[in-house]
Amino acid sequence: MVHYGLFMALGLWIVAMSFASEYFLTWLNFLNVARQAAPIVIIAIGMTFVIATAGIDLSVGSLVAFTSCLAATWLADGTPLALVIPAILIVGTVAGIINGYFVTLALPAFVVTLAALVYLRGFAFVYSNGYAVPITNDLFLAIGRGQFLGVHIPIWIAAVVAIVGWFVVTKTRFGLYALAIGGREEAARLMGIKVERIKIAVYGATGFLAALGSIVISARLSNGSPNSGIMLELDVITATVLGGTSLFGGVARIGGTVAGVLFINFVRNGLNLMGVNPFWVQVVTGLILLLAVLLNTVVNRRVEEWARLGDTEREGQT
Amino acid sequence: MTVPFVEMHNISKRFGAVVALRRVNLILQNGEVLGLVGDNAAGKSTLMKILSGAYTPDAGEILVEGTTMKFENPISARTAGIEMIYQDYALVPQLTVTQNIFLGREHMRRRFGVATLDNRRMDSEAGTMFQMLGLRVSSVTSPVQELSGGQQQAVAIARATAFDAKLVIMDEPTASLGVPAIAKVRETIVRLKQNDVAVIMISHRLEDVFSVADRVIVMKHGQVVGMRDVSDTATDEIVHMIVAGTDPRQPAAPDDPEPS
Ligand SMILES: Nc1ncnc2c1ncn2[C@@H]1O[C@H](COP(=O)(O)OP(=O)(O)OP(=O)(O)O)[C@@H](O)[C@H]1O
Numbered sequence: 291m292v293h294y295g296l297f298m299a300l301g302l303w304i305v306a307m308s309f310a311s312e313y314f315l316t317w318l319n320f321l322n323v324a325r326q327a328a329p330i331v332i333i334a335i336g337m338t339f340v341i342a343t344a345g346i347d348l349s350v351g352s353l354v355a356f357t358s359c360l361a362a363t364w365l366a367d368g369t370p371l372a373l374v375i376p377a378i379l380i381v382g383t384v385a386g387i388i389n390g391y392f393v394t395l396a397l398p399a400f401v402v403t404l405a406a407l408v409y410l411r412g413f414a415f416v417y418s419n420g421y422a423v424p425i426t427n428d429l430f431l432a433i434g435r436g437q438f439l440g441v442h443i444p445i446w447i448a449a450v451v452a453i454v455g456w457f458v459v460t461k462t463r464f465g466l467y468a469l470a471i472g473g474r475e476e477a478a479r480l481m482g483i484k485v486e487r488i489k490i491a492v493y494g495a496t497g498f499l500a501a502l503g504s505i506v507i508s509a510r511l512s513n514g515s516p517n518s519g520i521m522l523e524l525d526v527i528t529a530t531v532l533g534g535t536s537l538f539g540g541v542a543r544i545g546g547t548v549a550g551v552l553f554i555n556f557v558r559n560g561l562n563l564m565g566v567n568p569f570w571v572q573v574v575t576g577l578i579l580l581l582a583v584l585l586n587t588v589v590n591r592r593v594e595e596w597a598r599l600g601d602t603e604r605e606g607q608t
Numbered sequence: 609m610t611v612p613f614v615e616m617h618n619i620s621k622r623f624g625a626v627v628a629l630r631r632v633n634l635i636l637q638n639g640e641v642l643g644l645v646g647d648n649a650a651g652k653s654t655l656m657k658i659l660s661g662a663y664t665p666d667a668g669e670i671l672v673e674g675t676t677m678k679f680e681n682p683i684s685a686r687t688a689g690i691e692m693i694y695q696d697y698a699l700v701p702q703l704t705v706t707q708n709i710f711l712g713r714e715h716m717r718r719r720f721g722v723a724t725l726d727n728r729r730m731d732s733e734a735g736t737m738f739q740m741l742g743l744r745v746s747s748v749t750s751p752v753q754e755l756s757g758g759q760q761q762a763v764a765i766a767r768a769t770a771f772d773a774k775l776v777i778m779d780e781p782t783a784s785l786g787v788p789a790i791a792k793v794r795e796t797i798v799r800l801k802q803n804d805v806a807v808i809m810i811s812h813r814l815e816d817v818f819s820v821a822d823r824v825i826v827m828k829h830g831q832v833v834g835m836r837d838v839s840d841t842a843t844d845e846i847v848h849m850i851v852a853g854t855d856p857r858q859p860a861a862p863d864d865p866e867p868s
């Protein structure tokens with residue numbers, strides 16, 4: 291129910307904004323918003339898995355910065371693209387696996403990934419000396435700017451990632467086990483699920499997707515920068531939580547996550563089109579996060595209690 | 609003489625400074641219903657978690673049908689036909705009834721060359737399972753957190769009995785149930801016994817034990833106090849054994865030399 295609330299809010303916002311600005315409801319604007327949203331969607335699909343296991347990953351923004359610096363430098367050194375891309379994805383995956391490994395030692399994911407947030411951005415600065423490195427490789431830039439059938443490549447990538455994510459959650463053992471672990475880890479363990487292995491894989495996949503998102507972002511901005519992806523983790527977490535994935539684990543909503551990302555980006559886009567001071571946009575983003583958590587915890591609990599009550603009443607009648 | 613289904617020999621287990629079990633022996637025949645009773649912290653749950661593979665013993669030996677077993681995890685015990693219904697049911701609240709029943713042993717089918725969950729088949733099998741068991745749940749696709757306590761237990765029972773178990777261990781199955789639900793649990797135990805499935809039931813309610821069990825084992829402080837055939841004893845004697853921690857039919861055994 292809360293879940294559909296988000297889709298309704300998104301719909302209402304789109305209708306309201308289409309009255310406020312003629313440009314808002316154009317295909318061009320939609321593509322523009324979707325293209326901006328694409329890397330967030332890519333990373334938020336990973337975050338959906340992490341949060342579903344009752345974890346959190348605060349390090350994705352810093353990982354974007356680090357991998358973007360690596361990619362830009364390697365390309366500038368003349369390393370072939372066919373090597374750079376797999377290498378970047380491997381770096382991201384390894385960074386995620388390291389997070390996952392520490393989480394399986396029963397350290398709080400919040401602290402483990404906060405540490406990674408700090409040291410990964412540190413690496414990014416060390417590696418780049420603090421300067422953004424321009425990217426000139428046309429093929430690489432096409433990942434961020436090219437089009438296929440009139441739709442930007444980042445949107446295609448995000449769509450594929452979202453579909454694969456949905457498939458994994460609903461159709462595979464891996465997805466089911468991630469939910470089981472997030473729902474009640476002890477029960478999952480008693481049913482023979484290899485909890486550690488799944489957790490490490492979930493963080494590893496998120497690292498992989500952060501690296502993929504980083505490639506899309508640096509290809510669009512045509513540089514690798516240690517300042518890239520600042521506060522990105524907050525957008526990603528807001529969208530995921532707004533989409534109905536439970537912060538307490540056990541529930542993952544891929545469709546909700548995609549809608550959550552679009553919602554945040556459409557709100558920003560609408561405010562921009564109306565000429566609202568960009569500093570206010572940040573205030574609004576913070577308020578959306580608060581709203582997301584409120585819906586996720588308080589309202590969800592109410593709805594659940596209500597559902598359970600309804601159930602026992604029905605039982606009493608039969 | 610037939611080989612017993614389960615033999616546990618000299619099982620010991622400690623948690624840090626706490627000695628939970630001290631050289632415990634237990635023998636269970638095929639299709640036998642055994643009541644396991646004793647005061648709180650006697651070690652009943654620990655002994656059963658060892659048998660179900662959730663804990664590994666510090667010392668001792670487990671034989672199933674005469675073969676020594678090493679249960680590293682619940683999967684290996686399940687493969688040997690031993691299922692356990694945990695005191696808290698060990699269900700994942702957000703997963704559906706079906707998902708909980710099949711958790712860890714899902715039906716799969718190939719799709720696009722990938723092994724995927726056969727959700728439809730599992731849902732339909734779960735539905736039939738509940739009909740056969742005569743258990744009622746509103747729907748196999750609702751999350752178990754939306755079920756009442758008794759319905760959740762039905763799910764746990766279904767999970768433990770649906771996969772050709774030869775022994776079902778129930779840890780205080782009647783602790784939180786109303787009268788009709790308790791009757792249902794007793795029926796389930798009788799039905800299992802008829803199908804030659806052994807049952808070990810931990811319970812503080814002696815009337816439940818006396819109504820379904822063939823034999824009772826009394827534990828205290830991590831040791832077996834004594835054992836009785838239900839036909840050969842009365843509630844008073846069992847209560848005495850639980851409280852005093854001694855077997856009135858045995859001459860006072862010399863105290864255990866090991867310091868406690
Ligand atoms: N995981 C554990 N960690 C530490 N100590 C434990 C653990 N499990 C059991 N114990 C200890 O072992 C002893 C036996 O516990 P157990 O749960 O087996 O008792 P029980 O007979 O099932 O009691 P109850 O009737 O209250 O359920 C207790 O002293 C308990 O505190």
Ligand SMILES: [Mg+2]
Nearest residue numbers: 652653695779
């Ligand atoms: Mg117990």
